[in-house]
Amino acid sequence: xxxxxxxxxxxxxxxxxxxxxxxxxxxxxxxxxxxxxxxxxxxxxxxxxxxxxxxxxxxxxxxxxxxxxxxxxxxxxxxxxxxxxxxxxxxxxxxxxxxxxxxxxxxxxxxxxxxxxxxxxxxxxxxxxxxxxxxxxxxxxxxxxxxxxxxxxxxxxxxxxxxxxxxxxxxxxxxxx
Amino acid sequence: xxxxxxxxxxxxxxxxxxxxxxxxxxxxxxxxxxxxxxxxxxxxxxxxxxxxxxxxxxxxxxxxxxxxxxxxxxxxxxxxxxxxxxxxxxxxxxxxxxxxxxxxxxxxxxxxxxxxxxxxxxxxxxxxxxxxxxxxxxxxxxxxxxxxxxxxxxxxxxxxxxxxxxxxxxxxxxxxxxxxxxxxxxxxxxxxxxxxxxxxxxxxxxxxxxxxxxxxxxxxxxxxxxxxxxxxxxxxxxxxxxxxxxxxxxxxxxxxxxxxxxxxxxxxxxxxxxxxxxxxxxxxxxxxxxxxxxxxxxxxxxxxxxxxxxxxxxxxxxxxxxxxxxxxxxxxxxx
Ligand SMILES: Cc1cc2nc3c(=O)[nH]c(=O)nc-3n(C[C@H](O)[C@H](O)[C@H](O)COP(=O)(O)OP(=O)(O)OC[C@H]3O[C@@H](n4cnc5c(N)ncnc54)[C@H](O)[C@@H]3O)c2cc1C
Ligand code: SF4
Ligand code: FES
Ligand code: FES
Numbered sequence: 001x002x003x004x005x006x007x008x009x010x011x012x013x014x015x016x017x018x019x020x021x022x023x024x025x026x027x028x029x030x031x032x033x034x035x036x037x038x039x040x041x042x043x044x045x046x047x048x049x050x051x052x053x054x055x056x057x058x059x060x061x062x063x064x065x066x067x068x069x070x071x072x073x074x075x076x077x078x079x080x081x082x083x084x085x086x087x088x089x090x091x092x093x094x095x096x097x098x099x100x101x102x103x104x105x106x107x108x109x110x111x112x113x114x115x116x117x118x119x120x121x122x123x124x125x126x127x128x129x130x131x132x133x134x135x136x137x138x139x140x141x142x143x144x145x146x147x148x149x150x151x152x153x154x155x156x157x158x159x160x161x162x163x164x165x166x167x168x169x170x171x172x173x174x175x176x177x
Numbered sequence: 178x179x180x181x182x183x184x185x186x187x188x189x190x191x192x193x194x195x196x197x198x199x200x201x202x203x204x205x206x207x208x209x210x211x212x213x214x215x216x217x218x219x220x221x222x223x224x225x226x227x228x229x230x231x232x233x234x235x236x237x238x239x240x241x242x243x244x245x246x247x248x249x250x251x252x253x254x255x256x257x258x259x260x261x262x263x264x265x266x267x268x269x270x271x272x273x274x275x276x277x278x279x280x281x282x283x284x285x286x287x288x289x290x291x292x293x294x295x296x297x298x299x300x301x302x303x304x305x306x307x308x309x310x311x312x313x314x315x316x317x318x319x320x321x322x323x324x325x326x327x328x329x330x331x332x333x334x335x336x337x338x339x340x341x342x343x344x345x346x347x348x349x350x351x352x353x354x355x356x357x358x359x360x361x362x363x364x365x366x367x368x369x370x371x372x373x374x375x376x377x378x379x380x381x382x383x384x385x386x387x388x389x390x391x392x393x394x395x396x397x398x399x400x401x402x403x404x405x406x407x408x409x410x411x412x413x414x415x416x417x418x419x420x421x422x423x424x425x426x427x428x429x430x431x432x433x434x435x436x437x438x439x440x441x442x443x444x445x446x447x448x449x450x451x452x453x454x455x456x457x458x459x460x461x462x463x464x465x466x467x468x469x470x471x472x473x474x475x476x477x478x479x480x481x482x483x484x485x486x487x488x489x490x491x492x493x494x495x496x497x498x499x500x501x502x503x504x505x506x507x508x509x510x511x512x
Contacts, residue, residue: 039184
């Protein structure tokens, strides 16, 4: 079926169709190289192949936000991102946000302090979305935080704590450093 | 992943390469931009292209220039970036709002303004696959929605074969402003109005737009208009955010003294395609925008509505959405 020769160097960004791709990316500061089926989502690559199970699969269809990660500093849903799209990119997951000495990121600590979780399943996605929300400048008031976190559903209804945690962290960043 | 049919993948870096590749991938080869519609439907087994041409590595497709007389917005630009373009925010609030009220910030970061135009319906029977009959997914099989739960389905532009709502917001706002799309195919470039891009279902609901499978949307252009400033996109949803429109209205006004000189009204969430309400526009010309004229325009916009079993509420909801949008836009004309 391939009219183009198979891409023997395996680069996913070359012209010509391939049924097997070779990708390189930096995940949480670590170089990663893998062969993959074009069907694979970034979420499955992270969870099933790189054993980074902090990123959660809720719906697998872009509807819940549990799978939120950052690609080159911007938030995306890893379930609807072809793994091939992350070729050459920097990916950050919840496993990559703590400080080098293992102490939690201020937003992680704020989730604890403000009771921003119950079962915790949505939490990695909430934190990755919250970090992006702050970085984008969309965490200036409560209404805006609600709007820009609306892509992350919490079945336990911990929303009040989540908004408070993001708000406090954004305010501390503003006032601090 | 298991439900996704195997496909081959290419990621060209120029528009010319993308167009050259699209005819060589095998049956149903598709362009993939953000993938938020296409990959989603591939995982559901509803879309089964033999190959995809990823447009995500083509810098020339993402060029945005809003500094000239007309807005020029590359098809590959991300929704989140275009939503915050200062010219759109200030001079075309309806365009900016149609993007920022769509989906979620994660999805808007992934999705492109070109892919958004060609997103497919959210009809649950279409997405669910077998055993549900769906003429759009499986032509000739019937329409499960007409005898089923049609609460979110369309009341305008429906046919006996399909009542699926066109779910997008951006195309509705673009339609109000007579936007154009430049497309390129193996035969060269052509331009068509957004008004000619989408089709009503008729007897062939599987054919949703007028582009050939090998035609690539390069950019969207919005010509100068006197209705941009006093404009709004009002979107009514089941929840306050992160939901498709049950009814929406893109409205733009040019008001001279007290009376309307030019009015643009387009509807979303209620029709099988982005829907222009020309008669409602005309009803406002040379009239002031008051609660009464606004409500009358709203009713006119839905004069031809054809409700199903559970979506009759959209006629009143839609009319009021138009009326409220007109009042908001009129206020913006006096700022
Ligand atoms: C949970 C959820 C909620 C959503 N809510 C909303 C909402 O409220 N409002 C709204 O408007 N949308 C909403 N969407 C839809 C979303 O905005 C679209 O899926 C997205 O804009 C599509 O863009 P994309 O770049 O991801 O397109 P893709 O999925 O990559 O492509 C979509 C289609 O367009 C074709 N295509 C893409 N680019 C081009 C091009 N340049 N030339 C020719 N063909 C092309 C593809 O072949 C495909 O058929 C939602 C989606 C999800 C998953
Ligand atoms: S409304 Fe259209 S998309 Fe939905 S089931 Fe009927 S034919 Fe299919
Ligand atoms: S798992 Fe990705 S949005 Fe739900
Ligand atoms: S804490 Fe349980 S889903 Fe959010």
